Amino acid sequence: MDHLARAKGILGELIAFPTVSADSNLQLIAYASELLSHVGARISVMRDETGTKANLFATLGPEGDGGVVLSGHSDVVPVDGQNWTSDPFAMREEGGLLYGRGTCDMKGFIACCLAMAPEFAAMELKRPLHFAFTYDEEVGCMGARSLVEELKRMELRPSAAIIGEPTSMRIIEGHKGCFEYTTEFTGLAGHASRPELGVNAIEYAMRYINRLMALSEELKERAPSNRFSPPWTTLQVGRVEGGAARNVIASHARVEWEMRPVVDADASFVKENITSYVDEVLRPAMQAIHAEADIVTHVIGEVEGLEPVEESEARRIVSELTGLTEAEVVAFGTEAGLFQTAGMSAVICGPGSIDQAHKPDEFISLAQMDACLGMLERLGARLS
Known part of the structure; x- marks a missing residue:
C-alpha cells in the first residue's frame, strides 16, 4: 500500500472518532497508540485530571535530547447548527477532496504522521523523532500546556517542533497569542x-x-x-x-x-x-x-504567541524539506508558542487550508496530503 492510500485509510478512522473538545478523545489516542506501538515506538499516554482526555507522546529512534517533534491536536470543533451535506464523522471522498470534521484541522496531518510511522521505524534514525498528539487545543491549548510541563518533568529536551496546523504547506514562523x-x-x-x-x-x-x-x-x-x-x-x-x-x-x-x-x-x-x-x-x-x-x-x-526569531532550526529544517525560502506570519493561534516557551525551535506547516477549518463540509485535498507525506519522507531521510 502506498503512503497516500494508507494515510487516507487512517484519516477515515480518525474522522470516525467524534473528538469534539467537550467529549473524550481516548478512543482516538488508543488507536494511534496501537499503530505506533506496532512499529516499536516508545509510548507515553498522559491523562488529564478527569481521566477522559489524554495526550499521546511517542518516540522512534535513539533516546535522549535533540529530537524533532511532530505535533497535532486530536480535538475538533462542534458541528451543531452547521449545514453539512453528509455525515461529518464519516469521511467522504469526492473530486480529489476528503470531507469530514477535522480533515484539515488537523487530523489530516496526524494521519500522515501515522502513515509514515512504519517507514520511520525502518530507518536508522540518528536523532529521536517524537509524535505529540494533544487534547483540547480548540478550547485553550490545555493538552499542549500539560504536555510541555510533563516533558520538563521528564527532563526531555527536544530541539525542534513542527506543528501541522493547516497552512497549505506554507511555512509559518509567527502568530499572536x-x-x-x-x-x-x-x-x-x-x-x-x-x-x-x-x-x-x-x-x-x-x-x-x-x-x-x-x-x-x-x-x-x-x-x-x-x-x-x-x-x-x-x-x-x-x-x-x-x-x-x-x-x-x-x-x-x-x-x-x-x-x-x-x-x-x-x-x-x-x-x-x-x-x-x-x-x-x-x-x-x-x-x-x-x-x-x-x-x-x-x-x-x-x-503564548509564536515569536518570529532570526535563527530557527525548525524553520531551516522545513525550508530544506519543502524547498520554500519564505516564512510568513498568521492571525490564527496554535500550540506552537507553548513549544517555543518550553525551549524548542517551533514552526507551523501542515496540509489543508485554514479557510476550511471550523466550517460545514470541511475538507482536505489528496494533493495536500501527498505534499505533506513527501515532506515527512524527506524528514525521515534527513534524520537518518
Missing part, C-alpha cells in the same frame, strides 16, 4: 424605581467594557514594528449577558472577552490596568452600597 477571559459581576437586585438602593451589575460591566476599549486604543500606540495584521495587540468583547427584566436592577452580569497580544508586555499592560481599575474604582463603588458585591475574572486560557 490568544488570552481569553470571563469576568463576572455580582451586584444587588432591587426595584428599578429606586436604583440608588441597588448595585446594577450591568452598569459596572459597561464601565468595565469601556475601560477595555480605551485600553485597546492605547495598544495601537504601543505596537512595535512587525508583520502582523493588524500590527497591534487587539482587544475584543465577544459576549455580554446579565439581568432579569427591564424593571429589575441587575444583580449579575458576565462579560466574555479576549486579547491577542503581539508581545507579552502588552498582555501584562492590559491585565495590570484593568485589575487596577477594578480594585481602585469599580469594586469600591459597588461595595460602598453592598459589601458582598464583587467582580471576579476567570482565566479561560492564556496561550
